[in-house]
Amino acid sequence: MAEVIAQNTEIKDAIAFTSKQYDDMMVQLHQLESERKSDRVHIQQLEEKVENLERMLYSTKIEIRNIPKKPGENKDDLCTIITRVGNVLETPIQRQDIKDVFRVNYKDSKSSAIIVDLSSVILKENLLKKGRHFNNKNKQNKVNSTHLNIEGPPKPVYLSERLAPKTQGLFHITRNFAKDNGYKYCWTSYGRVFLRQDDGKQQFLIKSEGDLNNLLQEK
Template sequence: MPLKRTPPKSPNVATLDVHPLQTHSQSDPSLSVTNNPETIITKTMQRVKRKRDRSADQSELDDFKNTIMDILKELQSTVSEIKEQNVKLQESVDFTAHKYDEILTKMKQMEEARREDKAYIISLENKIDKLEQQSRATSVEIRNIPKRSGETKQDLLHTLNNIFKVIKLPPQETDVKDIFRNHKKTSTPTMIVEFGTVKNKESLLRHIKKFNKENCNNKLNTEHLSIQGPKLPIYCSENLSSKTKRLFFLARELASQEKYKFCWTTHGKVYLRKDEGSPLCRIESEGDISKLRVQK
């Protein structure tokens, strides 16, 4: 007897709760979201945007690289120019240094030559002063004798002879070679007396010094010579050269300031002495005056 197979019952469609878009299973709800058209479109746009962003970033990076390369090229060009300028500057410095050394050498040579010239000039001045002093070796200066109107050499000799008589100078020591006044425009220009020998000159100075020492309260003056007018002291000294006169002036000034007891000249030389028995100081230049001031 034939078997009858009864087909299984079809499940009731009404009993299955199936989403219209669900085709296979309900186990992964994300599938429904992924397959959402709006979501798909959004994600597609995001991927396109990300691609565009990467493309834009790459473009910006390329622009940045190009900018950096331009800056580097400009910097390299600037550095090259600076190097070239430094080379020129170094050459200029070397040239200037060389010229400076040359100028310094010339200045040293000129300074040395100036020292030699100065020493030579001083030497010449000393020689000239020595010759000038030798030419005045037999002369004396007599100061404070008033000048007469229309005065002649005979008048001067008469005044000089009166001095000889007052100081009691022996006649054999009164040999006068010349007598005159200097050319300074004063009321009592100095009388210059030139003797025939140095011995006669020194004899006059010695007798005047002796007279003044013996008559300390009434030293040689115009009254002794019967000269009318106010009483004036008469001074007699060696006829010094210009240089020696200045040294004598400075020495007297120093003696007054520093209490030197003696200051005098003899044979055209200037001397100082602090006190009796103290060392003798000869003044040969203004530097000697400065040294004595420093030693104080």
Template sequence: MKNMCDHLGISVSDNEICSVRRVAKMNEASDRPRNILLTLSSERQRDNFISAYRRFNRSNGSNPLNSTHLGIQGDSKQIYLAEHMSPECKELHAATRKKAKSLSYKYVWAKYGRVYVRKNDATPPLYIKDMDFLNSLV
């Protein structure tokens, strides 16, 4: 994690890292490695970390953050970084992405454990509270 922070150009001291651990796979048959969960001391530090990751990937569009950037041997694998969500929130986010695609919504995102959609740039965002609210979208 410290190597990734250095590569992204942000500073995270040891006392700002509360824990680093792997989490169980939701799909045991998947060949992807288990996720790594990094807990930082504040939401602001987490948001800075995620925005540094996004800035890096935007500025290196043809070569986003991957394992070779961090000096990991073997095939180059892209590294994804996102806010950690509960399994229920992940399920709602996935269902929302699917529904939004069928209804031609332009944006779907999750922030602070909540899922939002927006039809286009001119419409306000909608907070998707649960599956019932999602099913009522037109």
């Protein structure tokens, strides 16, 4: 009888020990999960700060595409092109309004773009606004190389805001999403990506691919 009682006691002790181990393990798992969530929030906050800093860095930059590059081209030549663009769009740009200007080459083609960093967001936004207005008013003669006194056959010239790399990638994804899902408008403003299905419809601020997935689920 004493032996049976001893065995039961050992079993109870083993069960209690195992139960305590399980409880301790669950506490540790909950702590790890809590720390993981906290780390994820912290990482997201850091990513948002970096994104805001990048947006500020690019907030005064414009990208001008499809302007032929001439041999021996230098910054003075590029500044001349920028001032001509400003004159065509009735937005005077002085040399002191240009903080920097340079060309970048695209990896997937032989084309290049002129990147200009202007003195203020106001000047940048005004130039883009005047560009849209000019093209809407002159649908058969939109901004092109002849307006800029560039020799050769006329080539369309495209102006857009220069986007941070992450936003540029998101904009590319969103444009494809718009084409595939019947959204009429996809654009950027102040370094952010927007989407609208049609005239008069609600516009959506797209911060990540997750926002696009949410739109699909809502359809």
